[in-house]
Amino acid sequence: MSLNALIIVSALSFYFGVIVQCDVCFSDKDYENAIKYYSEALELNSSNAIYYSNRSLAYLRTECYGYALADATKALEIDKNYIKGYYRRATSNMALGKFKAALKDYETVVRVRPNDKDARMKYQECNKIVKQKAFERAIASDEIKKSVVDSLDIENMTIEDDYDGPKLEDGKVTLTFMKEMMDWFKDQKKLHRKCAYQILVQVKDVLSKLPSLVEITLKEAEKITICGDTHGQYYDLLNIFKLNGLPSETNPYLFNGDFVDRGSFSLEVILTLFGFKLLYPDNFHLLRGNHETDNMNQMYGFEGEVKAKYTAQMFQLFSEVFQWLPLAQCINSKVLVMHGGLFSEDGVTLEDLRKIERNRQPPDSGPMCDLLWSDPQPQNGRSVSKRGVSCQFGPDVTERFLDQNKLDYIVRSHEVKAEGYEVTHSGKCITVFSAPNYCDQMGNKGAYIHLRGSDLKPEFHQFTAVVSILYSKSLYLLGLSSCVVSPIWLW
Numbered sequence: 001m002s003l004n005a006l007i008i009v010s011a012l013s014f015y016f017g018v019i020v021q022c023d024v025c026f027s028d029k030d031y032e033n034a035i036k037y038y039s040e041a042l043e044l045n046s047s048n049a050i051y052y053s054n055r056s057l058a059y060l061r062t063e064c065y066g067y068a069l070a071d072a073t074k075a076l077e078i079d080k081n082y083i084k085g086y087y088r089r090a091t092s093n094m095a096l097g098k099f100k101a102a103l104k105d106y107e108t109v110v111r112v113r114p115n116d117k118d119a120r121m122k123y124q125e126c127n128k129i130v131k132q133k134a135f136e137r138a139i140a141s142d143e144i145k146k147s148v149v150d151s152l153d154i155e156n157m158t159i160e161d162d163y164d165g166p167k168l169e170d171g172k173v174t175l176t177f178m179k180e181m182m183d184w185f186k187d188q189k190k191l192h193r194k195c196a197y198q199i200l201v202q203v204k205d206v207l208s209k210l211p212s213l214v215e216i217t218l219k220e221a222e223k224i225t226i227c228g229d230t231h232g233q234y235y236d237l238l239n240i241f242k243l244n245g246l247p248s249e250t251n252p253y254l255f256n257g258d259f260v261d262r263g264s265f266s267l268e269v270i271l272t273l274f275g276f277k278l279l280y281p282d283n284f285h286l287l288r289g290n291h292e293t294d295n296m297n298q299m300y301g302f303e304g305e306v307k308a309k310y311t312a313q314m315f316q317l318f319s320e321v322f323q324w325l326p327l328a329q330c331i332n333s334k335v336l337v338m339h340g341g342l343f344s345e346d347g348v349t350l351e352d353l354r355k356i357e358r359n360r361q362p363p364d365s366g367p368m369c370d371l372l373w374s375d376p377q378p379q380n381g382r383s384v385s386k387r388g389v390s391c392q393f394g395p396d397v398t399e400r401f402l403d404q405n406k407l408d409y410i411v412r413s414h415e416v417k418a419e420g421y422e423v424t425h426s427g428k429c430i431t432v433f434s435a436p437n438y439c440d441q442m443g444n445k446g447a448y449i450h451l452r453g454s455d456l457k458p459e460f461h462q463f464t465a466v467v468s469i470l471y472s473k474s475l476y477l478l479g480l481s482s483c484v485v486s487p488i489w490l491w
């Protein structure tokens with residue numbers, strides 16, 4: 001065989017090897033490797049629309065919607081008649097909340113494939129959302145939005161005689177009430193709506209009095225536990241309390257956002273956390289995550305869960321309460337905690353964070369958006385976000401931010417990690433995630449961090465998932481599990 005032929009044969013076998021590996025990854029749900037192999041295939045042939053489209057699907061599966069959108073767009077640049085490309089671009093835009101753009105692509109798919117039932121369904125679903133949003137905008141501009149609280153008459157809500165669940169004591173959350181409520185939820189029973197409303201109205205009042213940047217001081221001997229995303233995994237939340245003790249004045253906690261969505265028990269998680277906030281307002285802390293927002297709750301399950309278990313009106317009140325969750329917390333002027341991460345521009349100060357008017361849905365850019373959405377990256381500088389919102393920031397960005405604000409390090413959450421936590425940027429950027437076996441399928445550990453006033457050194461504690469799949473089965477079948485509601489669709 002000539003040398004040229006040899007080169008061609010080996011190149012071809014590598015090439016086909018890559019593609020076979022890609023397909024294996026898809027069938028094994030190993031999307032990270034599928035991305036790697038399609039990237040290799042694209043290095044060899046960068047004009048193949050199918051590879052871009054397939055990598056786009058893998059990005060959708062790993063929730064890198066920004067990258068998914070870029071790949072679908074690229075596939076269409078290469079071949080504007082490639083229908084799957086339109087479908088992928090629509091799915092990406094849908095996940096990013098860009099419904100009008102999604103609708104346009106679904107229209108194209110439906111026009112070319114009028115008999116595709118699935119595409120028609122997606123088109124109708126998207127069309128409904130676009131119309132609903134237009135309607136909401138029309139009413140919003142007509143009147144200043146009133147609070148749900150003003151239309152409630154909680155005093156006169158009656159608790160039926162056959163309800164034998166927990167009740168607030170003289171309208172107050174007590175430790176006894178909390179213990180009873182946690183047991184009640186454990187048995188998958190519903191808290192009376194009057195009690196749920198009482199908690200919500202009171203916690204709105206407490207949260208609205210807090211600054212956007214909460215500053216606390218730990219004394220030498222004091223310790224705080226920082227937890228990351230919990231995402232409606234109620235049984236895992238109970239497990240944290242079992243392992244690490246119930247919250248109390250001497251056992252303070254900070255939960256770093258993303259309490260709801262995805263898991264089937266978001267209501268149980270959030271009512272438990274709000275209850276403890278009312279019981280220990282100075283020793284139990286909550287920060288807002290990107291999932292404590294209307295767009296996310298609509299797509300990832302919480303809105304549906306509240307409507308199924310209670311009412312649309314109660315969801316409205318949740319939405320109002322979420323808007324008052326603080327955005328960041330500083331411990332002993334040295335450790336800054338936020339859900340997402342640092343900023344799209346240098347020069348942001350703690351004073352800027354104090355000044356954020358947070359009582360709103362987060363904007364598409366700026367410090368409030370970044371606090372909820374950004375992610376760290378290993379390389380210096382900043383790059384476009386894989387999620388399509390905010391940015392990714394490198395170790396040099398972290399270094400400059402910490403220097404300017406005289407801080408030691410940041411703690412953030414927002415990304416699932418195999419070990420439950422990850423230390424990056426030379427120890428200056430720590431990720432903590434507390435939803436083990438995320439979505440009943442990731443196989444990851446959960447973790448929480450202990451910080452002591454004496455040295456502020458992070459001490460990591462890992463834990464594994466309790467068996468929640470049995471509990472979530474019934475809801476799963478009802479379509480309430482957001483792993484089902486998730487906007488990632490297979491075509």
Ligand SMILES: [Mn+2]
Pocket residue numbers: 229258289290291339413414415
């Ligand atoms: Mn998040």
